[in-house]
Amino acid sequence: MTLPFRDSCALGGRFDKHLFGLYERFVDDLEGLVADGSQRNVIIGVPPKLAAFSVAALVAQLARRRLSTDDGLSARAAADFVVDLVFEGLRPR
Numbered sequence: 007m008t009l010p011f012r013d014s015c016a017l018g019g020r021f022d023k024h025l026f027g028l029y030e031r032f033v034d035d036l037e038g039l040v041a042d043g044s045q046r047n048v049i050i051g052v053p054p055k056l057a058a059f060s061v062a063a064l065v066a067q068l069a070r071r072r073l074s075t076d077d078g079l080s081a082r083a084a085a086d087f088v089v090d091l092v093f094e095g096l097r098p099r
Contacts (some may be wrong), residue, residue: 033062061092066076 020032036058068084071077079087 029062029066031060032065038059062089064088064091 033055037054040049040052040057041054042052044054058067065088068088072079072084
């Protein structure tokens, strides 16, 4: 199960391009959400592409780790963590 994500280039160029296309569409979707949220003043003004790529990279690394390690967290808990981290940061509340 982890091979397609960890070693996609080993499966051939077409598959690697397909995964890259999925990732790019994910980044594009996130970019649109960030730009919209910034325009509506519900999130701070940040470079939308950079913010989108940062969130996508965080999600990708967490997904990769979850495929290889049982950290005892549910997928829901991991997703909630990402959302909280992105929107609230690491500051004490």
